Amino acid sequence: MTLELDGVTHRYGSERAIDDVSLSLDDGELVALLGPSGCGKTTVVQAIAGHLDPTAGRVSLRGADVTGVPPEDRNVGVVFQRSTLYPHMTVGENVAYGLESGDLPAEKVSERVDQYLELVELADRRGASPESLSGGETRRVELARALAPEPDVLLLDEPLSALDKGLRARLRDEIVRIQRRTGVTTLFVTHDQEDAMSVADRLVVLRDGAIAAAGAPRRLYESPPTQFVASFLGRSNELSATVDGESSTVAIGGTEVDLDVVPSEVTDAARPMVHVRPNDLTVEAVSQSGSTSSSARDASVRSDASADGERSDDRARPIEIRGTVTRVRDVGRRYDVRVEVDSGEVVTVERHRDEVSQSDRVTVSVAASDLSVFLVSE
Known part of the structure; x- marks a missing residue:
C-alpha cells in the first residue's frame, strides 16, 4: 500500500472541512478524487502533502506514519490548480529546483531534468522562459518538475481546470500516458466527472467532506449506490x-x-x-x-x-x-x-x-x- 488515510478529519475553527476520510492507493494505481466545489478535496490534498496537520486521523506513506512530518520530508509530488513555475527561471531550472536540495550531484540533476522533459515531450524547451509556454506546456513542465524527484505519490489538484475543452482532452491523455510510463501512484483531484471517468482506475466520490462512494468508474456510473452519486456522476x-x-x-x-x-x-x-x-x-x-x-x-x-x-x-x-x-x-x-x-x-x-x-x-x-x-x- 503506497498511500493510506485513516479517519482523517480537519476543521477550520468550528467549520468541518473533511470528516473521517479513509482511503488507500495501491502501488501504481491512478485514483480520481471527485466531488463538487467546496466538498473538501483540496483539504485532503493538503493533508497528504503535509501543508496542514489534520485535526484527527493518520496519513501513511509506504506503511510509515507521516502525519506530523513536514512537506519537504515527504516524498510527495504536487501539481497545483494554478501554475507555480518560477518566472525568473528557465524551464530546465524549474524542473531541477526540487532536485538541487537533495544528494544528487550536478551532472545527475542535469540528466534527470533531460529525462523528465523528454518524458513530457518538451526536451527542446529546456532553456525557454515559463512566460513563453502555452497553457498545456506549462502543465507538462509542472508534471516533469513534480516527477523528477521520483515521488512515492503524485498529487494532481485540479490540473486541467484552466484549460479549454480540446486541450483538456489532450492533456488527460498525456497524464494517463505519463502515469502508465512511470508507474507512479497518483491521486487525481477534480470536480469534472468526464475528466475523472477518463483517467481513473478507481473513483472516490466526496460529498460534504465525507466519502459518498468508491469503486470502478463504470460500476459507479451504471449502478450508483446513492441518489447523490447518480445525479452527480454524469447526467441523470x-x-x-x-x-x-x-x-x-x-x-x-x-x-x-x-x-x-x-x-x-x-x-x-x-x-x-x-x-x-x-x-x-x-x-x-x-x-x-x-x-x-x-x-x-x-x-x-x-x-x-x-x-x-x-x-x-x-x-x-x-x-x-x-x-x-x-x-x-x-x-x-x-x-x-x-x-x-x-x-x-x-x-x-x-x-x-x-x-x-x-x-x-x-x-x-x-x-x-x-x-x-x-x-x-x-
Whole structure:
C-alpha cells in the first residue's frame, strides 16, 4: 500500500472541512478524487502533502506514519490548480529546483531534468522562459518538475481546470500516458466527472467532506449506490414512483406498470425515486392511432430478448411512459430531447437523429435493468 488515510478529519475553527476520510492507493494505481466545489478535496490534498496537520486521523506513506512530518520530508509530488513555475527561471531550472536540495550531484540533476522533459515531450524547451509556454506546456513542465524527484505519490489538484475543452482532452491523455510510463501512484483531484471517468482506475466520490462512494468508474456510473452519486456522476433523470399494492402496479412518470416488470427495490421502498441516464432512454413519436412507430416496437422486441436469443424475464421488458416533447436541442454530437411525461415531471433523452419535434406526443421507453432506485429521504 503506497498511500493510506485513516479517519482523517480537519476543521477550520468550528467549520468541518473533511470528516473521517479513509482511503488507500495501491502501488501504481491512478485514483480520481471527485466531488463538487467546496466538498473538501483540496483539504485532503493538503493533508497528504503535509501543508496542514489534520485535526484527527493518520496519513501513511509506504506503511510509515507521516502525519506530523513536514512537506519537504515527504516524498510527495504536487501539481497545483494554478501554475507555480518560477518566472525568473528557465524551464530546465524549474524542473531541477526540487532536485538541487537533495544528494544528487550536478551532472545527475542535469540528466534527470533531460529525462523528465523528454518524458513530457518538451526536451527542446529546456532553456525557454515559463512566460513563453502555452497553457498545456506549462502543465507538462509542472508534471516533469513534480516527477523528477521520483515521488512515492503524485498529487494532481485540479490540473486541467484552466484549460479549454480540446486541450483538456489532450492533456488527460498525456497524464494517463505519463502515469502508465512511470508507474507512479497518483491521486487525481477534480470536480469534472468526464475528466475523472477518463483517467481513473478507481473513483472516490466526496460529498460534504465525507466519502459518498468508491469503486470502478463504470460500476459507479451504471449502478450508483446513492441518489447523490447518480445525479452527480454524469447526467441523470429523476422520476417518482408510486406503488399500489392492491392492484400490484407502480406508477412511474404517470404510467402504470406491473410490479413484476420493475426492480424489486421499487416495491421494497415506501417512497421510491427512480433515476435513469438520458442515453438509456429511447423516444418515439406516437401515431394518430395511439401506437408507437415500428422502430419502437422493434426496439421492444430486441430488449425483450437476451444476448443468446432466449427470451428474458419480465424485468427485461421495456417500460413505456407517455409524454409530450417540449424542446429539441441540437448540441452537435447529439440531440437532447426534453419530454414532459404525463406525471408533469421532465426527462431528457439523448438522440443521434432528429426524428421528433416540439409538441409531439411520444413514448419514452427504458429497460427496467437500467433503472436505479433510491429512497426519497436519501
